[in-house]
Amino acid sequence: MIDDKAYSLSNVELLSDLSSAELAELASEFQWENYALGTEIIKQGQEEHAFYILIKGKADIMIRKEGHRMRRVRSLSPGDTFGEFSLLNGKASASTILCLEECQVLTLDSEGFARMLLRWPKLYQMFIGRLTQNLNEANLTLSEANYKEILRSALQLNQYKDKFYGLWGGPRTTAEVERKLEELAQPKGHLLLTGERGTGRQMMAWYVHQRQSGTEAPFVVVDGRRFDQQWKDLIMEPASQEESSVVYNSNLFDIAEGGTLFIREINLISPHTQLKLARSINYQRNKCFIIGSLDSEPDDLERIIIPELRKCFAHTYEITPLRERKRDIPILAQGFLEKLAQKNQRNVPVLNQEATQLLLSHHYQQGNVSELIQVIERAFYIAEQDVIGLEQIFFGPTAEQNGHTINLLASPTLKGLLKKGVLIGWIRRAAAALFIGLVLLLLFNPQVAVSTKIFALVWGLWWPLLALISPFLGRLWCTVCPFSTIMDFVQKRVHMNRAIPEFVIKYDYILVSFLFLTIFWVEVITDMRFNPSYTAVLLISIQVCAIIIAVLYPRHTWCRHFCPLGGFIGTASVGSMLEVRADPSLCLNKCTTFECYVGTENVPGCPMSQHLPFLDNNLDCKLCFNCVRNCPNGSVQVNLRLAGREVWHLVRVNQGFAVFIGVMLGILVPLYYLASFQRIEVSTSWKVWFSLFYWGAGLTGGMLAWMIVKPFKTKAASLRVKLIFAFTPLVLAGHIMYQAAYIPGIRSLFLGIGYNAHSGLQSFYISATAIANGIALTFGLVLTGITIALVLLRTKEKRTARSKN
Ligand SMILES: Nc1ncnc2c1ncn2[C@@H]1O[C@H](COP(=O)(O)OP(=O)(O)OP(=O)(O)O)[C@@H](O)[C@H]1O
Known part of the structure; x- marks a missing residue:
């Protein structure tokens, strides 16, 4: 009988290195067992374990997930082993083994299994290797945590x-x-x-x-x-x-x-x-x-x-700890880069000054040198040039999910649509074509543009709509924005891919604020909202700037660091109802290729240079869904969430944009009172007064915000930063009020609530603008008040929790 067993064991690939004497020794430990068709050799959730080798017959590995029917994971044929996983990790069986035919197996109890591993350590090593391979083929998602543990166990003999x-x-x-x-x-x-x-x-x-x-x-x-x-x-x-x-x-x-x-x-x-x-x-x-x-x-x-x-x-x-010997950081970092370059046969990248400074400023409390290695490896694999800058350094805690969200990708139709990306592609092309048509019309046939009311729609629909939709849909507009589509078109053909200057990354909020101030100022001073040709010139100028930046620098540098409209929508979308986020644990455990950042053959990487597990605010997410299409691990989610929650949960953000919020808030007064309503006659002296008032208010708003939030050395969002971001609803309301005044026909629209012959019409009619303004202002003030209160409450809650710990 033992000979029988030894003979059967000699056909098992895992044991092929053992001599006949060793096989005979091992065979004495095994027992024969027979199972009829349809019986379960192991039941999912079973606590007692043994090691099995299938000698005759066929069986299936089946898994039942909560609330689901039993699912086949893999088939087993003679020579295959099972049961080892639970023996090694001491946990209940993760699967059921169901006989598809009459099966004959050799089994070894847990003690015999331990003796076998101790007697033949080499076997243990092979065993782990084989097991790992099996696990890879089987349901990786279910077994990932255990799989890691086993690999760690395997290290003892590596x-x-x-x-x-x-x-x-x-x-x-x-x-x-x-x-x-x-x-x-x-x-x-x-x-x-x-x-x-x-x-x-x-x-x-x-x-x-x-x-x-x-x-x-x-x-x-x-x-x-x-x-x-x-x-x-x-x-x-x-x-x-x-x-x-x-x-x-x-x-x-x-x-x-x-x-x-x-x-x-x-x-x-x-x-x-x-x-x-x-x-x-x-x-x-x-x-x-x-x-x-x-x-x-x-x-x-x-x-x-x-x-x-x-x-x-x-x-x-x-x-x-690493934070107490920071001098080691640049040397370790460069050393790791050299080893990585050697391993991957690439040039050794160099960390630029800003990246080195960023590395030095971090505390490495999560994992000391291991944490530094992770950061450096990620930077190495995502860097497209031989210089690693701020853009490639992703740090600190990964993004955490706050509160309940609804993942829209649970809908197969939507997931299919976003994964294919065809619809977005067509919308982008259509928007770009409309835009080109519009510019040509404004430029060459302004009268038609005015008489057909198309011109009125540019100012009266486009801009107000942007202010209105961004709190709901975030920067979705940026994805279909014709400026970016045309810029992309040119960039694909001509690009220099230079490293983005560090001052642009560091001071982008100043660039965005300045361009924003300039555009609004030029608009008012030149009376552009009533002049189709000037409007066309403005649109062309913005487009030309975007193209120049796209040719010089990689990805959507324009949208991220320069575009005033993008900055406006970006700040508004911080509290928006739509977010794209990844599951950081999936990303960190499964991903080594960083497709969300790097891209794949057919779909470019994140245009805003974001690495998804670290994306924790909406400021720099254009909702282009490239990451949804690129991620091979299904880690990316498109979530519906409570509007505004991001503001009181803000962890990291580009703090400079608090200054931009100050600027946007500051200019509302001159814009609203001087430009919208006081513009009876645009004289030179009015222009001078307006300019002084406008730039003064904008710069004062920005300076005040800067003084409140400074110093902004890190990306961590302090209470002050959150408080300034809490003013976003008011900023939006103000801009909606300003823009709404240009909705075609709104100024001559009055709503009547009655008629009184004695007191005259005016006392019973109220202008639609006033109603819209009243509603917008009330919403702005109330939402700002609520957000401020929630920021304060949340901070207090966090402090109390911290002091308890
Ligand atoms: N001074 C160092 N120089 C180079 N590499 C280092 C240094 N210290 C740690 N490492 C690297 O950091 C990683 C983690 O180190 P190690 O596993 O020894 O840490 P540990 O303290 O045992 O923590 P853990 O239990 O998390 O593994 C390893 O890849 C190791 O090569």
Whole structure:
């Protein structure tokens, strides 16, 4: 019978490296089991586990998701294994195995499985590799978290040689680490490494091990987080060894014999197991060197690990957090870039001054050097030139979702539409064609433009509509904006793709504010709203500027850093009801290709240079949906949300746009009173007074906002920034009031509420403009008031929560 089993096992690919003697040894552990057609060998959710090899018959791996019918994931045929996943992670089975025919299997219980892995570590390694491959083919989404854990487990037998960058930092750090390495490599007793996550504790452990025992000696890594579930039984203590009902050929110290056993996050082992571990360490009689690591200050050690275990470690070494040795940052960053360039056979990119400064200003509390590596790797892969600037550095916490949203992509029709992008393409082309027709008409046949009321619609419909729709649809207009379509058309054919000057990135709010002020001023001074030819010249000028910028610089630099209209809609859309966001956990765990930023063969990357997991406000999102089309992981969502919520939840934003809001608010008074209503006769002196009043008010508004929000060194949105953004409804209301006055016929529209022959018509009729203004102003004031109150409440709530922690 054993021969039968050994013969069957010899046909299993996973075991093909074992000799006949070894197969015979292993076969004695396995049991035969038969299952009839339609039976379930394993049930999803089952707690007890065994390892199975299908010898005869066919079976399916089935998964039932909550509220759904059973779904087939994969078929199994003779030689395939199953059950191993649950054995390794100690969790309930994630799937059901259903027999499609009569099946014969060989099974191994959990203890036999553990013995097999210990007896043949190489098998374990192959096993993990095979399992990973199987998992890849199976339902990745469901198993992703477990999959990662297993890969981590697999690391214990992997060679660490090529894992680390082998850099330490600046000369001071390098000298200190080298000295410490020499010292620690002298075997005087076990070592405890303390330091925050990602400071390099593993790396230090590896290099200590390398110096002490050599690269080829075993370096076994186990994780304290899963020690109780996975490894507790593999440590021997003198008393329990004989008592134990399970006799193992080997234990953790045997596996690491002659090398190092590295126990990560040792403090996360339960106190009971810590005690067992302490006894085992003392009992193992220096079979291996032990390194423990934990995230703690050395002074806290007594509190978080039990004294018996603490005493096992003769010395401790604390690795300094990255933020306390900032001089290392540029050297590490450049070093990582060099390694990446070497690996990818590319030129070594250089970090420009601004990018370096940004890297230096960050605190790296999320993951120290690992966090820096992530930022640098991302920058390396998304950089299109050999210089890495601010545009390629994405930092800090990823975007978080606030409150309830409705993902519109849940609708297959809409998803299909956006994924194809054909409709948007046609709308863009149609808008561009209409725009060109309009400009030509204004330029060459202004009388027709006026008599057909087309001209009136330019000022009376286009602009008011923009102010009206952006609180709802955000920058959706920017996607179909003819300026950007024409600019895109030219850019595809002629482009220099120069790096965007840093002053443009840094001071874009000044450029946007200045252009905004200039356009409104020219409009009033030249009486452009009553002059088709001037209007055409303005539109052409804007288009020419957009084209020049598009030829010089990459993507939609114009829309992001220059366009006054884009700036206006962008600030209005911060609180809008539509957002495009990604699921950061999906992006960070699954994505290594950054298609949302880089683009794919057919669809360009984000025109606004956004990396989706870090996109957490609407200011720079044009809702072009390129990311929806590009993302291979389905991470992108198009959400409907509560209007305004982004303002009181604002985390990061280009703070300069608070200045722009100040400017927009400032000019409302001169625009409204002088331009809309007081313009009885446009004399030269009126123009002078208007100009003085207008520029004075605009600049004062901007300066005041600047003084309130300064200093804006980072992108973090302070309370003051949020408060200024809370004024957006008022700004919008003001601009709607100003623009609405140009809606064709509105000035001569009066609404009557009665007739009184004695007191005359006027007392009973009210102008439509006044009603519109009243409504807009009331909405503006009320919404601003509510937003300010919510900003204050939310800040208070956050402060209270922080002080409680
Ligand atoms: N001084 C350093 N020089 C170069 N690379 C470093 C340095 N410190 C850490 N790293 C790199 O940072 C990454 C994380 O390091 P490591 O895994 O050793 O951190 P850790 O403290 O053990 O934290 P974690 O438990 O999160 O892994 C590794 O890729 C490592 O190569």
